[in-house]
Amino acid sequence: MRAEGGLAGTTPAAAVPRSRYSTSTARQDGTIVPWLAASGPLAYTPESPPPSDYWFQYGWVLPGIFAPNINRRRHYYFGEQWKENASELFRFWGLARAGRADRVAASVGGIRGSMIAAPIAVYRMKDVLDRELYVLIQHGSYQLVPIEHQPRLVNGEVTLYRGIERAPTFGFPGFGGATLIASAPAIWQSYARAHLRMLSDSVTSFNTIHDRAVRCETAHILDRSRLADKIASEEGVNLAEGPGSVLWRAACESFALVRWVAENKFGPNYVIGTTPLDNVRITTFFAGEHEVRLLDPERFEICEAHACRVQRPSA
Numbered sequence: 001m002r003a004e005g006g007l008a009g010t011t012p013a014a015a016v017p018r019s020r021y022s023t024s025t026a027r028q029d030g031t032i033v034p035w036l037a038a039s040g041p042l043a044y045t046p047e048s049p050p051p052s053d054y055w056f057q058y059g060w061v062l063p064g065i066f067a068p069n070i071n072r073r074r075h076y077y078f079g080e081q082w083k084e085n086a087s088e089l090f091r092f093w094g095l096a097r098a099g100r101a102d103r104v105a106a107s108v109g110g111i112r113g114s115m116i117a118a119p120i121a122v123y124r125m126k127d128v129l130d131r132e133l134y135v136l137i138q139h140g141s142y143q144l145v146p147i148e149h150q151p152r153l154v155n156g157e158v159t160l161y162r163g164i165e166r167a168p169t170f171g172f173p174g175f176g177g178a179t180l181i182a183s184a185p186a187i188w189q190s191y192a193r194a195h196l197r198m199l200s201d202s203v204t205s206f207n208t209i210h211d212r213a214v215r216c217e218t219a220h221i222l223d224r225s226r227l228a229d230k231i232a233s234e235e236g237v238n239l240a241e242g243p244g245s246v247l248w249r250a251a252c253e254s255f256a257l258v259r260w261v262a263e264n265k266f267g268p269n270y271v272i273g274t275t276p277l278d279n280v281r282i283t284t285f286f287a288g289e290h291e292v293r294l295l296d297p298e299r300f301e302i303c304e305a306h307a308c309r310v311q312r313p314s315a
Contacts, residue, residue: 017063017072019203025119025139026200032109034119034138036062036202046101046123046137049093053077056086056093062140064203065210070220078142079206080286081220088144089285092125092135104134104154107278109199114181116192116295117278119199122153136257139205141284143292149258157274160255160292160300163266164308170271173250174312176298180243187244190236191251195295197231204231209281209293212252217286228252250297257282257290263306265289272304 022040025032036042042061044050055061058079059072065079066072080086095101102124109119123135124147134150136143150159164170180188198208208228210221229239229248238244255273256262262270279299283291294300302310 019061019063021061023062023202024200025202030110032119032199034106034121036140046096049096058140062203065206065221067220067222079140079221079284085286088127089142095125105156105277109278111192111196115177116195118281118295120277120280136282138282139202141206141209141282143257143282143285143290145257145290152274156277158277158280160273160275161259161262161270162255163262163270165266166269168308169311170305170308171311173246173297176247176296178298184243191244191247194232194235194237197235198228209283210287213283213287215288217288251293251295254291254293257292261289269308270306271302271308271310273300273302275300
């Protein structure tokens, strides 16, 4: 694990832009914070906000998340290309500086017994139109979600939506941590090590959750590096065959935090399910689609299936 930002192993060390600040998210006790760092200037939180907007300018504080051709002297607040598109986040941090950070949940990550837990924090705010939003925060990524799409979040459960166009069947592995620990513990241990490595540094975490986004909104970041695949392979996950490959494909599947993405953009057939808050990794707001991925597919439960049936293949 690296204490500083960068794409280890993907480009020569001298060519990798590195933050002057620590981007390690791992604390001494092995837990992982949801902020940009566990200590130092980037360890700011909504309860202890930074003194200026300088710390939101990712071109300066997180240069390792950007594509090589990007001019990092330009302002990329929260990683967004256009400052005005991040207005709600500036509003959120303005409320935080006024002592009005309304926390809903906050969870540190790491290994909890046999389970991988993701670090994540959730706050509530009202936008300029007085609509209530949840603000999800994870290692520099933010999602702003209307609360009506997340009715269980106050109880620690995330509602996930997945459109499958006109496919008649939604297929998803019915195994993950508990099953593999019993049947193939070495596979799960390799998988867990890969995720711990990805989550233990905010630059690596940001890059691995956006490494196959490939959208016009993400062309300025490292959105096609496949860094997560590289890390998983290095930690012993077999990406080509067997249960490890099935599990890895499931972990790379995308879900949405709002219904319209599944129902309208990727519908009309879709499913709705739930998972614990600490089982999701989030892409950032400008990537679109309110996208999240799961750490452990066994902790995902289908609640509804619209115009399709659900099939859970075995390992």
